Amino acid sequence: MKKIVYLFVAITVLAILSACNKEVDPEQRLSQYIEYWNKEEFAKMYGMLSKEAKESVSEEDFVSRYEKVYTDLGIANLDISHKKSEKEQDTDQQSLQLPFSAKMDSLAGEIAFDHQATLVKEERDDEENWYIEWDTTYIFPELGPNDEITYNTVKAKRGEIVDRSGDPLAFNGTILEIGIVPEQMDSEDETVKQVAKLLEISENSVKDKLGASWVQANQFVPIKKIATNQEELLNNLMSIPGVLKKDIEGRVYPGGEAASHLIGNVAQVTADDLEEHEGKGYGSNDVIGRRGLERVYEEKLRGSNGVLIGIKKEDGSEVVVAETPVENGSNVQLTIDLTLQEDLYKELDHKPGTAAAIDPVTGETLALVSSPGFDPNQATLGYSASQLEELEESGDNPFLNRFQHTYAPGSVIKPITGALALKEGAIKPEDTIEVKGLQWPDDNRWGDYRITRVSDPGKPVNFDLAMMYSDNIYFARAALELGKDKLTAGLKEFGFTEDIPFAYPLESSTIGELDKETLIADSGYGQGHVEMSILHLATSYTPFINNGSMIKPILLLNDEEKSQVWKENIIDEATVKTVAESMNKVVNEPGGTARTARIEGYPLAGKTGTAELKQTADEEGKENGWFVAYNPDDPRLLISMMVEGVEEQGGSKIVIEKVKDTFEKNKDRF
Secondary structure, X not given: OHHHHHHHHHHHHHHHHHHHHOOOOHHHHHHHHHHHHHOOOXXXXXXXXXXXXXXXXXXXXXXXXXXXXXXXXXXXXEEEEOOOOOOXXXXXXXXXXXXXXXXEEEOOEEEEEEEEEEEEEEEEOOEEEEEEOOOHHHOOOOOOOOOEEEEEEEOOOOXXXXXXXXXXXXXXXXXXXXXXXXXXXXOHHHHHHHHHHHHXXXXXXXXXXXXXXXOOOOOOEEEEEEOOOOHHHHHHHHOOOOEEEEEEEEEEOOOHHXXXXXXXXXXXXXXXXXXXXXXXXXXXXXXXXOOHHHHHOHHHHHOEOEEEEEEEOOOOOEEEEEEEOOEOOOOEEEOOOHHHHHHHHHHHOOOOEEEEEEOOOOOEEEEEEEEOOOOHHHHHHOOOHHHHHHHHOOOOOOOOOHHHOEEOOHHHHHHHHHHXXXXXXXXXXXXXXXXXXXXXXXXXXXXXXXXXXXXXXXXXXXXXXXXXXXXXXXXXXXXXHHHHHHHHHHHHHOOOOOOOOOOOOOOOOEOOOOOOHHHHHHHHOOOXXXXXXXXXXXXXXXXXXXXXXXXXXXXXXXOOOOOOEEEOOOOOHHHHHHHHHHHHHHHHOOOOOOHHXXXXXXXXXXXXXXXXXXXXXXOOOEEXXXXXXXXXXXXXXXXXXXXXXXXXXXXXXXXXXXHXXXXXXXXXXX
């Protein structure tokens, strides 16, 4: 029995001695170090460094350096690897080298390198083990202990937005930076007070900038940027001792208010922008498209910054670690004609309204206007509190993009209603209706509700007369003859309820509920729940010019889908002829609602409309005036316009005048 016990003890002792003398595999130790590295567990990495390495760098410096480098350079997808050697390592030596590979993504692209890790055998706590003989080359092989990692950004040049002739609508021009040179001030308190008042910023913000740690007495201290056209403000600022200006690059919008909603503006990146666009290379000093096409085409316009990560060596030389070349933004050329855009905006005269002009054959959008506009040059630099307050309290909502939204079209929908009814055989051009007086029906089928027309012609009304006089009763009855299903289907054939295939996002035109006869009747003359955007309205008239097919609207000049059909053959040729001839009479026949639109030597056809905005039949609501017109003999220009609040300005007459004036100004160009 004793022999068995002695034998067990001997075996146990041998096992313990064997365990104590077992060599730790250096490759396993490197693998453990790499595992920590891939997880960016820098404190655990530090614990595996050799004594000599720890003497050269503290744990705090080691960890913070890795964290700073990896954060500043945007290091991601870190992949450190070590392929174990098939040849057994000689563990009797005190030092050996093992290869490893590093690969990572950075703000300047991928960084990859191969390197050798030096491991040394050291005894700690009565145990021998392998430790990493770390130095700065493990971060990057070219990085010496006294070298500096550099990070440089080459700003991408933002692309320009230009009109069809190449005239700029948004470009990188010159703006002014107002600043103060401290040693040139007569009185700091007085200068700060005057500058703050003129620039409408706080005195503390001016003092903070003057008191920054880098400021020297003879240095120009930037305070605020202003537009070059603010001459009175600039003159007042330049009269203050110590205040100077500098020309700097900034976004400039030559179209100003006239194109403000279409082109939009850029603005300084905010914290919300950085969060929303995380990982897309934006920095706090960048600008971003805030409104309009600047926002729609942000990715195309902004390009991508060039980034260079390098190492500045102790001897002054530089080594490139990774580089992404700068890619400037692309230009965007529009089908817009800036002259026509400005003419339409002037006609709207800062009153609430919207207008679209298209080439009805090619689909090119020649103008797209929302009034009133805002100054995009000032919007880019930032409005002061008083400027914003003035704009917001104006009551006309200059930041509302009216061409993007939909409105009840009133009688300008009648060519569409008429075309659908003719196509389906619900009415015939020669058939007449006879209604005495201004209201219909003359029974109580709808209770007290009546359809009202503007005038009683005193005779039976056929299709042409109904279009000329803009007879609500005729088109209400045409819609009722069509019925809910055919009216709905027909309007959808004209593009209602679907997204308009257009480069600028627009609201879809709506039909709404047609669950009552009164709603069907009202929709026939553009009331009810029917709503259209101004561009869709213009586009919906193109079948009367293109043998029944509706042309796709385009905004980009190089659009390959130019002159392409959006909706093919939605009405037949006979219907096209009937409706087109009736719209010609609206302008050219006595009694036509657009008779005043006639221009000597320049024929026009079109349709007027007035949409009432009210909740009840008894209410005196506001009215929006409409007019759509084109040259039937040479259809290169079609204009649709809506002006809000025309109830005391003669209804659609004021819109007719504005559209007519625009055609007259541009008749030699289109």
